[in-house]
Amino acid sequence: MSKRSFLSGVLAVSIFAMLAGVVICDEIETAGQKIMSSNENAVIWVRLVINQKMVMNGVQMQQQETKSEVVGTIVDPSGLTLVSLSGTNPSEIMKSIMEQSSGREDMKFEMNSDLGEIKMVLSDGTEIPAKVVLRDKDWDMAFLRPIERQANPLPFVDLATSYSPKILEEVFIVDRMGKTMNNSPSISIFRVKAIANRPRTFFSVEGETSFGSPVFSKDGKIIGINLMRFMKTGGGGLGMGAMLGGKNSLGIQGIILPASYILDASKQAATATGTEAENPDKKDNPDSKKENK
Numbered sequence: 001m002s003k004r005s006f007l008s009g010v011l012a013v014s015i016f017a018m019l020a021g022v023v024i025c026d027e028i029e030t031a032g033q034k035i036m037s038s039n040e041n042a043v044i045w046v047r048l049v050i051n052q053k054m055v056m057n058g059v060q061m062q063q064q065e066t067k068s069e070v071v072g073t074i075v076d077p078s079g080l081t082l083v084s085l086s087g088t089n090p091s092e093i094m095k096s097i098m099e100q101s102s103g104r105e106d107m108k109f110e111m112n113s114d115l116g117e118i119k120m121v122l123s124d125g126t127e128i129p130a131k132v133v134l135r136d137k138d139w140d141m142a143f144l145r146p147i148e149r150q151a152n153p154l155p156f157v158d159l160a161t162s163y164s165p166k167i168l169e170e171v172f173i174v175d176r177m178g179k180t181m182n183n184s185p186s187i188s189i190f191r192v193k194a195i196a197n198r199p200r201t202f203f204s205v206e207g208e209t210s211f212g213s214p215v216f217s218k219d220g221k222i223i224g225i226n227l228m229r230f231m232k233t234g235g236g237g238l239g240m241g242a243m244l245g246g247k248n249s250l251g252i253q254g255i256i257l258p259a260s261y262i263l264d265a266s267k268q269a270a271t272a273t274g275t276e277a278e279n280p281d282k283k284d285n286p287d288s289k290k291e292n293k
Contacts, residue, residue, distance in 0.1 A: 028170075031218045032187050035172050038220060040185035041123045041155035043174050043213060046072040046083050046130070046144065049116035052091055065116070071176050071212035072120065072144065073225055075266050077153035079128065081120060082262060084211035085135055085142040086228045089113045118144060122154070123185070134269035139257055140211070140227040143269035157214050159266065162259035163221035164201070165192045171205060171223055171256075175213045196255075202229075203256040215256050224256040 047069050054062040070087035074080070091113035120128040128150070134143040165171055168191050175186045190205035203224065205215075215223040230252050 028189065028218075031220070032172055032189065035216050035220050036174060036185060036187045039155075039157055039174050039214060039216070042074045042157045043176055043185060044072050044074065044081070044123065045069045045121040045176055045183060046081065046212075047117075047119045047121060047127075048088060049118075050088070050090070051114045051116055053110075053112050054091075055110040069121075069178075071210045073212060073214045074154055074156040075159055075262065076270060077156050078270070079120065079130075079146040079150050079154045080133075080156075080266060080270055081130070081144045082212065082225055082266070083142050083144060084227050085137060085140045086230065087211060088115055088132065088142050120144065120146065121183075133272035134265065136265060139261070139265075140229065141257070141262070141265060143266065143272075145269070145272075157222055159222055159259045159263040161221050162263070163217040163219075163223055164258065165203060165217060165223055167192055167195055170218065172216045172218070173205075173209050173213050173226065174216070175210045200261065201258055203258075204253065205256065209254060211254065222259045224258045225262055227255060227257050229253045229255045 047067065050066050050068060052062075052064055052066060053060065068087070068090075070083050072081040072083040075082055091111040115132060118130045118132070120130050122128065129147045130144040131147055132142055133145045135141070170189055170191055173188050173190060175188065177184045177186050188207075188209070190207055190209070192203050193206045194204040196202050196204075203215075205226075209226045211226055211228050213226050215226060217223055
């Protein structure tokens with residue numbers, strides 16, 4: 001083979017590889033744009049008024065009213081919306097972290113949160129008063145429902161067309177930006193970095209994502225919703241190792257809870273009356289409770 005023929009072959013392969021890369025990029029862009037346009041109006045901000053009180057060894061240390069916003073996903077045309085439970089009750093996480101950091105079993109520490117006003121903020125800025133109808137502490141789920149029945153169906157993410165991703169598969173997460181970006185919708189690409197199978201299947205992706213945001217496959221099927229899993233790590237105090245280890249050392253992990261599980265829970269939440277609650281997996285679980293506010 002002549003030198004000229006060899007160089008021509010290398011050039012041809014390089015051009016082919018470059019064109020293939022362009023095609024793949026175009027496919028990703030097209031898929032992401034389609035997912036975004038189909039689901040952006042179902043991903044909303046939820047505004048909360050939270051009353052927090054901290055008591056240590058019987059002495060009230062602090063009491064304050066705070067306003068916060070969390071991302072929510074509308075999962076039903078009636079307006080039933082899923083948000084991260086930890087976002088509605090930050091005191092629960094703070095209490096556990098404080099107890100671990102102290103390393104003292106005799107310290108009596110209480111931190112309570114009570115929800116006040118709740119408003120769902122739609123993509124066009126419309127505010128809808130809402131209430132919590134179902135809490136699932138095990139899987140960080142809080143379902144909200146508009147207080148008044150809506151005249152028209154709201155845009156929602158269909159949980160029935162679900163998909164289970166493989167390790168290292170690319171997924172799309174639809175989110176909402178903050179006020180500095182005029183609450184604009186956003187979409188990002190992540191890869192599945194871990195799949196857990198106990199106590200039930202759930203996923204984790206690389207990078208930081210907003211709790212309450214939906215996750216999709218390349219062809220637009222819903223995988224699940226990004227939530228938080230928290231487990232007490234035990235031991236006597238967090239120490240320097242936990243400080244350097246970040247959220248994982250604190251027992252905090254972002255997870256994608258599968259759409260099939262959320263669908264089962266949403267069916268229960270859709271008929272909630274505020275008198276009783278059952279965890280879809282563990283019907284006698286005392287940590288799950290419905291309430292009517």
